[in-house]
Amino acid sequence: MGVTVRHRISLEGAVCVVTGGGSGIGRASARRLAREGAHVYVCDLDGQTAESVAGAIRADGGRAEHRAIDVCDDQLVESLAQEVHDRHGAIDVLLNNAGIGHAGAVQHTTADDWCRVIDINLLGVAHGCHAFAPFMIEQERPAVIINTASQAGLVPVARMAPYVASKFGVVGLSLALNAELAPQGVRVVALCPGVVDTGIIAATTLSGVDEGVRESAQTFYSDRGVSADRVAEDVVRAVSRPRLVVHSPSSQVLAPALLQRLSPSLMQHFSRLAPRVIGLDPSTSRHGSKDPA
Known part of the structure; x- marks a missing residue:
């Protein structure tokens, strides 16, 4: 109970920084945090989309500003952390959300x-933690870092090895940093979304397959995915409720995660089937394309 009280954060008047805030989960989370009364910095590689989201928040009566940030540039991220700290004296929430498929x-x-x-996906999160955590440790109120991982950070998926590696890394990084930082007043959370209906498939790099695979996967995500607003609700809950890993939604993510922990060998069967179910297996796309020889 002592830890829960110590880490309780009110979003009314809180200072929140969201990377990858120009679209998808980042956009929905930025708007949701602002509705709770937070002052939100919407950060994205695409400055125009970040500006659009910040403008929409202000139009709804919220407080927001935007920054064009490449999370791969550690110096830019450090400059952002310094700027936000200098202006507000504290940083309550960092959502490291920028990522690619x-x-x-x-x-x-x-x-x-x-x-x-x-x-x-991994070093971008590390840069955010490295830049913001020192300020959060020194300030006189608790803070939380939420790192967007994925269901694929808990459960392996065939044909997605680089993505899975990056997201497993984000989960591990988050757990290790929470063990280190929680006693100093900074909680670190791994957010693990399942299938979410965002534009990530449109922007995903597909190696060795044609566009028919992208179309099949987009259809699956559109038909079966939850909304980004649903995940944003879990982001808000993660601020006030101490949890190490957030399964979002739990109806999608929890059972596979438990199976992976209980029987990794059995989970391998489902991991091999996953690309076919999602539509990322060329042999099952509606165009019937195959990997090039």
């Missing part, structure tokens, strides 16, 4: 593909 057989995945996914 990647799918494809390993033989068609290049070294550049691996580096790009790890740089953005």
